[in-house]
Amino acid sequence: MADTRPAPRLLLGASLLLWGGITGRPLIGLIIAVAVEAAHWTRTRWEFGNPAYLRAWQVAILLLVLTVGVVWLDSSAISALPNAMTWLPVILFPLQFVQSYGIRRSMSLANLSLFLRKRREHSRKHGLPFRDIRFCFDHVYFCSVLISASLGQHSRSAFLFVASVVLVIWWFIPRLSGKRMKPVSAGLMLLTAVGGGYAGEKILDYAYERLLIGRYQLGSLEYSRHTRTAIGDLGEIKQSPEIQWRLIPRHGELPRLLRVSSYNNYLNTYWSTKLPKRVGEEDSEPLEFQELQSVGIEDPFRITAQNADTTTATSPAFPQFTVRGGTPRKDLFPLPANAGSMVLPAQNIEINAFGSLRVDPQHPVADALILWGDPMDTALPPWSDPGDPDRESPDLQIPNNEEPAIRRFVDQLGIRDLPLKEKVAVLRGHFAREFTYTRYLSLPDPKAQDEYERANFISLFLEETKRGHCEYFATATVFLLRECGVPTRYATGFAVVERDPDSGEALLRGTHGHAWCTAWDEARQTWIDVDLTPPDWSGTETPYMPAWQGLLDRWQILRDNILVWRSQPGNMAIAIVIVCLPLVAGAALAARRLWRSKRQVGPYRDRKAAKAALALSPLGLLEKPATKHLGERPLGTPLSRWLLDVRPALASTDQLDEAIEIHRRLRFDPTADADSLRSRLESLVAPLRRELKRVPRRQA
Incomplete structure (x- = not known):
């Protein structure tokens, strides 16, 4: 019960x-x-x-x-x-x-x-x-x-x-x-509740870290330092169809790729950031994010291009577009590699040496105006010192286990001494003719499970399977160009492949998450995007979109627009x-x-009526002590009838029965001797009142 x-x-x-x-x-x-x-x-x-x-x-x-x-x-x-x-x-x-x-x-x-x-x-x-x-x-x-x-x-x-x-x-x-409940049982229940609460908190923390944040979450604080690829994983690569960002055209064209982060060191399917070191030195930590300074105190423009002057970075001749999307926590922000400046009021903006931008949001939806174009570059040049041969350059390193296959592939294509533009053209054509993009990977030999788990996956991709998703193409491109002496990095972000026909906005979904290579163009002294994934990748094996995705998209767009409007002064x-x-x-x-419908209950329900009733019959003095046993007297219930329920709490009920009978005679018998009955009732009520006060409160 x-x-x-x-x-x-x-x-x-x-x-x-x-x-x-x-x-x-x-x-x-x-x-x-x-x-x-x-x-x-x-x-x-x-x-x-x-x-x-x-x-x-x-x-x-x-x-x-x-x-x-x-x-x-x-x-x-x-x-x-x-x-x-x-x-x-x-x-x-x-x-x-x-x-x-x-x-x-x-x-x-x-x-x-x-x-x-x-x-x-x-x-x-x-x-x-x-x-x-x-x-x-x-x-x-x-x-x-x-x-x-x-x-x-x-x-x-x-x-x-x-x-x-x-x-x-x-x-x-x-x-x-x-x-x-016995004290021992209660203690065990309490200890169980305390232990269960502590264990539940740990389980929820673990589930949140593993399921909600996830190992591929773009924008997590560690994502700027390292990321695990899906290289070597079998089965289908699943991505969310939810809209992550929207690009709203303002002036000029939109970029094709928006970078979130980039890396230069590959080890066991992980990409990470690494600074140069002398031979024998311990690995150094990546450069920390540094806060960007605004162009002026009242000017919301913030320079994102490294070592760019204010006038060039804010030139109105640059193409312009607005990036709009949710920033639930301190996130990495998607930008074209050659972004010059951005308008993002009331936000703290930081940048690292690899050109990754981090925003500490003060509003639930960011709405940034981006100016972009040549000769801007958000990343610093590659670290290399020809006069210091003992200093390694991470932008040129190839894993030892993958190096033989990379060397054979480059020699086969004969691109080692070609200009950068021609190297890229030859590789693009070869990948388009000989390789296939797929989100689903299976074993090349169903009986070779153990051998596959120990395989050099990029070598296997280049020489045997020739099938893979964008991470395979991007990583292979990085190694192939490094073999040719070109400093390169692995970049992740979004590809602009979907446009709203009505508004002209570009929609960046989770399914548009992409990986590519950035290469250093020595002649132009800038990084360039090199994306050699077959151009039909976005239309190949299109992931399933639920029937209600259109409704969710419209709601999300409406939500973002309302929040942007709300955040304005x-x-x-x-x-x-x-x-x-x-x-x-x-x-x-x-x-x-x-x-209008309030009532007063208990002894104070109606003070005038209570005083009149008390003057007529002292039995009303029992209502307050009886309340702790019976609860409040229900509205409309006669006092005498209500007091009958208190009989189990009394040692003897004779006095109560007599008091109730005298009370009724005082109220309804016009021939009764009021003075003598009232005196008798007072003598009965006084000990009953004391007894009710002493009796413990009744448990329900």
Whole structure:
């Protein structure tokens, strides 16, 4: 049977204050705590029936939907529900209000379930039995407050863990005093809850790192230093069809490739960044990101091109476009390799030596105007010193296990001494004729599983399988050009392959994630993009797109546009008014109806009537001490009939029965001797009142 006893006094208030502190909403937590605990300090109540509970549940669902929608605008779809759950104390407050300020001590579970309500109506209609499960919502609300606090921004704090344990023990105390649970059992349950909570936190952290962030997540903090490719993996390469970024044309053409990060060191299917070192030195760390300086204090342009002068980088003659997309955390930003400058107000922007740009977002959606074109370059030149032969150049290194096959391939094509442009042309033609792009890889020999796992995958790709995805083509191109003496790097990002026919915008989806090579053009003293993946790769084996993807795209575009509008100066206040005005109007209407229908219960239900009744009969002095055994007297229930339920708490019921009989005679017998009966009633009420005060509170 469900527990219908209310939560201990001040427990809900303390938990709400904890929630407010952990989630960074102390004022909201204080207001709700006062509203909930005020039910113990006032006798104002309402006769809430099943329709009121149902209406409160519907309001809570509406608040949940609105909260998820608003939070979704400020975060990703994955994190929208957990972020909305941090508002559970506010969302469920209507239900807690009708519980705290209602006449009844419990609510029916059928009020929260359409299925149970239908069964209840069917049973009543046909005279069938129906077991109505009732419970006190205090306990549900208490659990929801702790769950919300555990999802807050300071949920890692040890204080939350300790405070939660204290609150749970506080909640257990009345159950232990009623001997419904042995102390040993309660201790074991508490230890199990503590251990389960700790283990659950670790499991959720692991799942988040492995499933939500993922090892291929573009924009993670470690992605600028190293990334694991899918080279050597068998099966299909799956990518998300969700829109990551949009390119909105402004002036001139759009770039074909947008780089997120680049690397120069390959080892065991991993690409990483590496600085040059002398022979015998330990490997050095990659250059850290450095903050970019704006062109002027009031000018939102920020230089991204390395060593570029202000006038050149901000020339209006450059092609221009806007990059718009979500930035849920400190992310790497997609840019063309020859970006000159960008307009991105109110953001912290950093860049490293490889040309990777990192943005610390202050708005949920970034909206950056990019100027790009020759002779801009966001990456520094390759590290090489012809006068210092002992200094290695990572941009020219080839793995020892792949070097023989790379050398044979270059000699076969005869491109070693050709100019860079001709080298690229020969390789492009050869790959287009002899190689096949595929997202699905299988064993060249089904019986050679062990040999395949130890294989040199790029050599196998060039000389045997001649099948692979963009990471194979990009990595092979890097090694082939290095064999010819050209410094190269491996680049990852997006390819512009999809345009919206109506708006002209380019859509960059997860399926458009791409890898290519950047080569150093010595004649022009700049890095150039070399993409030798067969040109039909984007249309080959197109991944499955769900039927509702178009609807999701339209919603995401609308969401991004709304958030960009909201982040502009002055628009936030308008958005707050639009969202809050209906809620304020609804709350005012509900408050008006509650004010008009309020009641006073217990000894203070109607002070004038109580004084008149007390003057007529001293039996009213028993109502207050009897309340701790029976709860509040239901509205409309006669005092004499209600006091009959307190008989089990008394050692002898004779005095109570006589007192009730005298009370009835005083009220309804006009021939009774009022003075003598009243004197007798006072003598009976005084010891009954003392006995009721001494008797322990009855457990439900």
